[in-house]
Amino acid sequence: MPVSSNAGHLRIGRFSEPGRIYLITTVVHQRQSVFTDWRMGRLVVQELSHTQEEDWVDFLAWVVMPDHMHCLVQLRDKTLAELMCRIKSRSSLAVNQALERQGRLWQKGYHDRAVRREDDVKNLARYVIANPIRAGLVDRVHDYPLWDACWL
Known part of the structure; x- marks a missing residue:
């Protein structure tokens, strides 16, 4: 299969293990700063809570x-694709x-x-939540x- 720049090729070889x-990262379309308004960010947070x-x-x-x-998530019985589809679609509807x-x-x-197994999960969690500091936001x-x- 020829390789292209299509984002769908990111999924080749992806495996979701319950x-x-x-560690998952997703980006806003065209890197728009939609969540500078914390109220829009809270709509995403609601979808995280629901899942x-x-x-x-x-x-x-x-x-x-x-x-x-x-x-930083631990899967239960859904796949990464199902999880991200749900979070992104429902948060898109709410924000729009x-x-x-x-x-x-x-x-x-x-x-x-x-x-x-050898990765330190708490260090990864610290990395995730320290993003606003590294970005100079706070x-x-x-x-x-x-x-x-979950540890707080």
């Missing part, structure tokens, strides 16, 4: 940045309705990395409104 922990409440996944840590999102607009919210695809993570970790 119980496995994954956990419905036993799709356990969120270990997440952060919604102005133009992207990172999640709130902004009275139509169109794409998220870029196609997402990046995922399965966490190996000096302390507690000053940023769009993050959480």
Whole structure:
């Protein structure tokens, strides 16, 4: 199969293993800073909460940045593709309705990395929630409104 720049090729070879922990990143379409307005970010957070409440996944840590999102998740019985499709489609509907607009919210695809046994999950969680500090948005993570970790 010829290789192209199509985002669909990111999925070739992707495997979702129940119980496995994954670090996932997804980006807003054209890197628009939609979530600079924390109220729009809270709409994404609601969808994260719904997927956990419905036993799709356990969120270990997440952060919604102005133009992207990172999640450290442990899968239950759904695949990464099912999880991301649900989060992205439902958050798109909610954000577009709130902004009275139509169109794409998220870029196609997402990046995922399965966490190996030797990886320190808490260090990955710290990396995820420290994104606002590294981006210069806040000096302390507690000053940023769009993050959480299961250990707090």
